[in-house]
Amino acid sequence: MNELVPFPTSEYERRLDRTRERMREAGVDALLVTDPANMNYLTGYKSWSFYVHQGVLVTLDHDPVWIGREMDAKSAEVTTWMDDENVLYYTDDYVQSPHDKHPMDYVASVIDEYGYGDRSLGVEMDAYYYTARSHARLTDQLPEADVQDETLLVNWVRLKKSDAEIEYMRQAARLAETGMQAAVDTIREGVPESDAAAAIYDGLIGGTEEFGGDYPAIVPLMPSGDYTGTPHLSWSDREFEQGDPVIVELAGCKHRYHCPMARTLTVGEPAPEMQETADVVMEGLQAALDAVEPGVTAEEVEGVWRETIAKHGIEKESRLGYATGVGYPPDWGEHTVSLRPGDETVLEENMTFHMIPGIWFDDFGVEISETFRVTKNGAETLADFDRDLFVV
Amino acid sequence: MNELVPFPTSEYERRLDRTRERMREAGVDALLVTDPANMNYLTGYKSWSFYVHQGVLVTLDHDPVWIGREMDAKSAEVTTWMDDENVLYYTDDYVQSPHDKHPMDYVASVIDEYGYGDRSLGVEMDAYYYTARSHARLTDQLPEADVQDETLLVNWVRLKKSDAEIEYMRQAARLAETGMQAAVDTIREGVPESDAAAAIYDGLIGGTEEFGGDYPAIVPLMPSGDYTGTPHLSWSDREFEQGDPVIVELAGCKHRYHCPMARTLTVGEPAPEMQETADVVMEGLQAALDAVEPGVTAEEVEGVWRETIAKHGIEKESRLGYATGVGYPPDWGEHTVSLRPGDETVLEENMTFHMIPGIWFDDFGVEISETFRVTKNGAETLADFDRDLFVV
Structure with missing residues (x-):
């Protein structure tokens, strides 16, 4: 071997x-x-x-x-x-x-x-x-x-992972945490976006004391300032400014297994409507995670998110998440199950998904996500990282 | 705008x-x-x-x-x-x-x-x-x-670049130098490959005092030890060992314009046959670069490389290089001109190529490359970085 x-x-x-x-x-x-x-x-x-x-x-x-x-x-x-x-x-x-x-x-x-x-x-x-x-x-x-x-x-x-695969996804979760922590520690007024991207890579690939990471299938995405409504932008040499919202979406990767994660930061105190939006996203995310168990369908999970945010008068048309695991550029999604209306796939133990609720308005957006495994007791989120807005 | x-x-x-x-x-x-x-x-x-x-x-x-x-x-x-x-x-x-x-x-x-x-x-x-x-x-x-x-x-x-495009490729060359210098400074006995990869990313993306870099279309490739004959490997958590050859191929990238570069390192003194091979690669590379001028064909440039290394009893079947510029994953090559037999494209001013001679044996390989622009006076290499084996 x-x-x-x-x-x-x-x-x-x-x-x-x-x-x-x-x-x-x-x-x-x-x-x-x-x-x-x-x-x-x-x-x-x-x-x-x-x-x-x-x-x-x-x-x-x-x-x-x-x-x-x-x-x-x-x-x-x-x-x-x-x-x-x-x-x-x-x-x-x-x-x-x-x-x-x-x-x-x-x-x-x-x-x-x-x-x-x-x-x-x-x-x-x-x-x-x-x-x-x-x-x-x-x-x-x-x-x-x-x-x-x-x-x-x-x-x-x-779609269904073995225990050995889950173990690599857990390692990927450690790498995602390290990368996201680097973002939180680096993004500041006056720092170029490219320096933050370099620090994120150092976290994702330099990794922990025990192990390093592979390259993720997608580069860190970090739309900021006027561009948080454009979710697939990477970075430029622009310097972060006071008041900027910053969305960071990244994944740790180990032996090609991914654990994606998105968080939202603000440089300085967030506008009230941004915190309100984040609160709605967090509430919907938690409600949808709570709905996960073997036997429910992908669309049922999405339905819980949809109903939760509808109470706040918000609608979101894009899918809530997708199966993830092994990936190569350009995607860490598995292209099978989507958490969205019409997908009647029945969830089973050891399926793994990236649930990525995002709400975008014209002038700002919020994304907060979790990668989870379906267990017989419900969703087990692989990473352990605060979900609230990070004020830096 | x-x-x-x-x-x-x-x-x-x-x-x-x-x-x-x-x-x-x-x-x-x-x-x-x-x-x-x-x-x-x-x-x-x-x-x-x-x-x-x-x-x-x-x-x-x-x-x-x-x-x-x-x-x-x-x-x-x-x-x-x-x-x-x-x-x-x-x-x-x-x-x-x-x-x-x-x-x-x-x-x-x-x-x-x-x-x-x-x-x-x-x-x-x-x-x-x-x-x-x-x-x-x-x-x-x-x-x-x-x-x-x-x-x-x-x-x-x-294929033919404007002056504005060449300027971005020059910036990419600075980033390639920064990334390669990080490799030379980091690769040491006992250092995990993943830590070296993280340092390279820091150089490529954190960049210089003046500007940072975009993500290159291909991740840093760094086959080492027993695997320098497998040119498209990335990295693992293996620690570099005394005597390891290490090939590093990377590219700086600015506004999606690339300047690829490959160098070969050895952890400790190289075996004599490795230095001999590097000498042949450098001689062939320089001879082929010297043959570049407007009016010669792609295959003629490759022919000079081929003849030069043949004097040392070496044959290499893969192509010597290719046009480069804008790129997205999975490739920074332009897929038009190849420096190889049968390609009769006539070189013109402001075409840009990555010339990447490599010689692989069963137990080691050597790659040393240059990205160059065709000028009326011949090849202008965009990066400025020592070509010889780096002993670290």
Whole structure:
């Protein structure tokens, strides 16, 4: 077992078994997994190589096969539980080449050689990095294959976590706390946003005395001042000013497992309406967390939030949260369950979610979030960090 | 003009003119730009929202239109030069929804409303985030459109930089130097890799006295010890050991413009064969840089490297470098010109490249790189940082 692989092989085998079970249900003989988070989940593969085309071919009767760029084959050998003979690669002239060569040509040849060229093949049509051209090249070269869209097949397997996964998410929670504490300690009038971002990274990656962190799938987001209504801004060299609201959204990450967290700060005393809004967010967040238990549905949890804030005359249209766990850029969400109207998924023990209520007005916004695990006794929040507005 | 937009509108207008010129040559009436780097290049749009589907519709006779998620519309208004009336959005129930709703349904409706539903439409078939399903949904709903693959149309416009762009790349070079210096100062026997990564981030983002940095499109890569042959590994909690080789590849980033840089360190004195390899890499790098001038081709530059190292009995199959500039995760490469055999692109003034020669053996590897601008007098390296092995 390689030291770079974070779980015992038996854990990966269980994941593979459950994936194959879903493949049988879906009627696919082979599945080309291209989402980097799914590749990592099934094999351990972790390198930053998803900027070139790659994948893991999962079949019902052969060990998984990693297919990628020659330069990354050694990475596949040392960061996965796979045998070296199942690591196959294309040469560098396939990388970002003109139209005559595409990595999916090679992938198609592997699928064909393994005897799946004329069988049913699942692909992840809406996964990041599985481009329109990837699909066109693959299907052109496998005209006999019965290609099906199985975008979230592995994602659904990821929804319920093992105890070992939860343990890494707890470590990620420690890192999120360290990063958020750095934000609270650094953000001050006259400090450039970029200095605060650097301090947050130091907390997230330098970590605790016991361990450091991986890079999170999303950079720290920290809209401030006039821009707290633009939730996905990162930072600039602007200096914080007296009276600025600042929203910080970040995640600790350990072995690619995330614990996201958002808090809201104000530089100096908050305007009364901002504290009032924060109070509403905290009340709604707690009410929704209290509603979590095995057997309730995702939309029921959101409904409690919605009703709670409606008492204060506030409506919010975006979703309240989503499943989280393994992630690679650009997202730490799992893309399966959303806490929103219409999602009837029944919550079960050891599912994990990021519940991120936010209320934005024209001139300010408030976000306060928790990542939680469903236990038989209700929601267990993974991080332990004050929720109220931080006045700095 | 919004303070968050890094260039005057006239610069964006020039970019748009050149894009439309290429559109006319390609025979497309409209172009759906989905690569986040291309969206940024044409409009200034900069938020971390590329984890949901979005795009900029460029047409020959209407201002560009930003199309994305409702939550990000304000971002589009404040980080771009565009008029608010050209910012269009879909509601949150389109985000990561089951099959009945997909953001491209909305995008298709916009294209149709603007009168391009039955004309020739370019799409970026192989751009990150333009998924197979995006394309399937779009084309299903625009059956009369003549859809063409124009993946790199805007990327080619990006190849030659303006003086204002070069200035940001120079700032990125300062940030790369600061980050690399942090690596040299921090990497020591007994220090966890994650602590070194945190220090590098502090350099890249905390920056200089004058300015801080943006997040680079790729995290610092730092394979070490037994793993320098796996170039795309990031870091773990392993402590550096006496005798470790360490490759550090990073980029400074300013206003999304990158200056990548790689250096090789050794913890303690290097083995003689490692210094010999570094000498070969440095000789080849300098020879290839000396060969750069307007009028030579990309493959000719690579050929000089190849011949130089061949004198020492070494062959390297992967490409020597690539065009760089604006980037978003997962890549700071522009995907147009590669310094490799077969690429006959003629170099012109103000093209910018990352030349990254690396030689990997089974038990160690050496990478030493430079980002350079083509000037009429030859290559101008943007960063100023010793190239030799760093013994720490």
